Amino acid sequence: MNILKSRCKIRKFSFLIQTRNLALKRFPNYSILTDKDYRKNRCLDDVNSLDSYNEDWLKSCKGNSKLVLLPKTTLELSEILKYCYAKNLAICPQGGNTGLVGGSVPVFDEIIISTRLMNQIIKLDEESSILSCQSGCILQNLDDYVSQRSLIMPLDLGAKGSCHIGGNVSTNAGGLRLLRYGSLKGNVLGLEVVLSNGEILNSMNVPLRKDNTGFDTKQIFIGSEGQLGFISGVSILCPPRPRAANLILVACNGKSFQNVIQIFKTAKLELNEILSAFEFMDRESMRAVKENSNLENPFSIEVSEKCDFYCLVETHSSDEESALRKIENFYSKLSEKDLGLDCIVAENKTQFSYIWSLRERIAESLTKDGHNYKYDISLPLNKMYDLVIDIRKRFSENDAKNYFRRCIGYGHLGDSNLHLNVTSEKYDEKIFKLLEPFLYEWTMKNNGSISAEHGLGLKKKNYIYYSKTKENVEYMRKLKKLFDPKLLLNPYKTLPDF
Numbered sequence: 001m002n003i004l005k006s007r008c009k010i011r012k013f014s015f016l017i018q019t020r021n022l023a024l025k026r027f028p029n030y031s032i033l034t035d036k037d038y039r040k041n042r043c044l045d046d047v048n049s050l051d052s053y054n055e056d057w058l059k060s061c062k063g064n065s066k067l068v069l070l071p072k073t074t075l076e077l078s079e080i081l082k083y084c085y086a087k088n089l090a091i092c093p094q095g096g097n098t099g100l101v102g103g104s105v106p107v108f109d110e111i112i113i114s115t116r117l118m119n120q121i122i123k124l125d126e127e128s129s130i131l132s133c134q135s136g137c138i139l140q141n142l143d144d145y146v147s148q149r150s151l152i153m154p155l156d157l158g159a160k161g162s163c164h165i166g167g168n169v170s171t172n173a174g175g176l177r178l179l180r181y182g183s184l185k186g187n188v189l190g191l192e193v194v195l196s197n198g199e200i201l202n203s204m205n206v207p208l209r210k211d212n213t214g215f216d217t218k219q220i221f222i223g224s225e226g227q228l229g230f231i232s233g234v235s236i237l238c239p240p241r242p243r244a245a246n247l248i249l250v251a252c253n254g255k256s257f258q259n260v261i262q263i264f265k266t267a268k269l270e271l272n273e274i275l276s277a278f279e280f281m282d283r284e285s286m287r288a289v290k291e292n293s294n295l296e297n298p299f300s301i302e303v304s305e306k307c308d309f310y311c312l313v314e315t316h317s318s319d320e321e322s323a324l325r326k327i328e329n330f331y332s333k334l335s336e337k338d339l340g341l342d343c344i345v346a347e348n349k350t351q352f353s354y355i356w357s358l359r360e361r362i363a364e365s366l367t368k369d370g371h372n373y374k375y376d377i378s379l380p381l382n383k384m385y386d387l388v389i390d391i392r393k394r395f396s397e398n399d400a401k402n403y404f405r406r407c408i409g410y411g412h413l414g415d416s417n418l419h420l421n422v423t424s425e426k427y428d429e430k431i432f433k434l435l436e437p438f439l440y441e442w443t444m445k446n447n448g449s450i451s452a453e454h455g456l457g458l459k460k461k462n463y464i465y466y467s468k469t470k471e472n473v474e475y476m477r478k479l480k481k482l483f484d485p486k487l488l489l490n491p492y493k494t495l496p497d498f
Contacts, residue, residue: 024492026108031088033066033111042117044068053112056105057098058372060427061458063106065092072117074134074192074200074232080113081230082198090488093226095136095167098159100374103225103457104167107492115166118232121145130189130207132235135166151238154181156277158360166231172223174453176359179414180276180316181239184222191218192233196484200232207235220479225455226490228483242276242316244323247346248330249355251299252309253339257385260309263339264381264413267313270330274323277314277414279359282388284408286310289358292365298355303342311413312359362410362419369405369423373435377418377443378452384418385409387442391420394434403428417452440466456494464496 044050045067055062071077084091092110099105106112115136122132129151133142139160143153156176157163163173169191172184181187190204203218221229252259260280267275286304289295297304313330317323327345334340346352366372377387388409395401404424411419420439424431440450444466451460451467464473476495480487487498 030090042070061102061105064109065106065112068112070114070117077194078198081194085197090491093230095164096162098163100454101457101459103455103493129238131238135231137165139163146238150241152241154187165234170226171455176277187237190235193221193229194232195229196488204233204235225494227494244317244320246315247352247355248313249344250311251303251307251341253341255308259339261381263311266333271326274315274317276316279312280413281310281410283308284406285362285410288365289361292368293361366421366423370425371427373422375420376452376454378416379448383446403431458493461494462496
């Protein structure tokens with residue numbers, strides 16, 4: 001993609017945008033894109049093509065970009081950013097656009113730079129099990145590729161069929177198997193990053209597990225949400241693919257969430273090193289996937305009517321017989337402690353996929369209710385579901401029962417990550433004001449984090465002080481100004497007043 005130089009002068013203007021109770025003004029120092037700024041080669045500028053890039057997956061945030069650029073190489077990306085830097089053109093980095101906090105779409109007219117064509121696998125070193133690839137590679141495609149070499153991607157998400165690895169790294173995505181394989185901060189061994197002025201920082205040339213040569217600069221960019229630089233390449237460690245994978249769905253006994261926690265403790269003790277994922281879903285989650293995605297509850301009506309919580313337990317191991325013995329011991333302990341009403345073990349790939357779909361399609365199912373107020377919280381285990389209970393109570397006390405359809409909780413129990421979702425037929429200011437800032441205040445009081453894995457983006461940036469001190473935020477601002485002095489990268493997001 002060649003961008004033509006122009007004599008485009010800064011035309012100052014501002015306009016007001018309302019985005020979920022956020023009043024924002026366009027920064028007046030940004031230039032306005034003109035047709036002199038680009039050639040029509042690997043770019044999109046017609047209204048119909050722009051729509052899907054301007055709007056987020058939840059359809060809750062929509063920008064007004066007039067141009068999408070589709071570079072194929074890091075050098076092309078570098079030239080684009082050099083030009084934008086010289087002309088004060090703000091940009092919005094975008095991968096698969098699966099983000100849930102408005103971080104991957106423009107707020108005003110920022111130029112969208114999509115990584116969809118930066119989708120090449122560079123190298124897989126089979127001796128070290130390190131994969132190097134461009135940032136636009138789809139997570140599912142990467143897992144399919146490394147599976148042919150008996151390896152597995154350490155990250156697994158419900159959006160794996162469309163999310164990009166660069167976006168995963170930019171948000172430090174946690175996913176379903178963090179319990180077993182750890183976070184991206186531990187598995188990413190090198191990054192290639194293009195800074196706002198077009199300069200390229202490359203730590204992929206030495207993708208080693210041990211490298212204490214000075215500061216580990218790549219860590220600054222993991223989870224930075226495109227604020228400090230544009231990730232163009234990733235080197236990531238891929239663990240051996242398990243020879244045996246088993247999946248258990250437990251219908252929990254009793255109405256207390258403490259029973260779910262006891263099942264988790266039992267799983268850690270009995271399954272130990274083979275435990276790869278532990279997810280929980282409440283009754284309303286199962287009802288949503290049935291009503292909106294036609295996924296039937298696999299348990300009998302008698303069991304499902306008594307069950308308020310379900311646990312999805314996955315194991316990865318190299319020895320099938322040993323794993324099955326551990327699973328039998330796990331189930332025996334559940335029976336002894338009277339923690340489970342019933343238990344289903346997947347017997348084939350079809351059952352395995354179906355049980356996982358009950359969990360992975362919750363988010364998709366909820367979008368069919370209408371508007372989804374979606375929150376990604378981390379909390380101490382013993383407080384995790386109390387927030388859902390208190391939100392329901394708050395709605396009841398404020399006569400809001402007729403305003404919302406569902407209030408549900410599900411998530412990654414293995415790393416204390418709650419996904420709280422409230423749905424309604426359409427966006428309602430009353431529901432929004434009952435939720436925010438109440439749930440953020442509640443989270444802070446209970447020693448939690450307002451963003452477990454989705455990031456802050458546009459929607460949560462003004463709530464950052466519920467999880468970070470003023471001193472921490474001030475140093476984030478200093479880093480932003482150091483790496484992006486003109487504030488051109490993904491503006492209006494992540495940090496307040498930026």
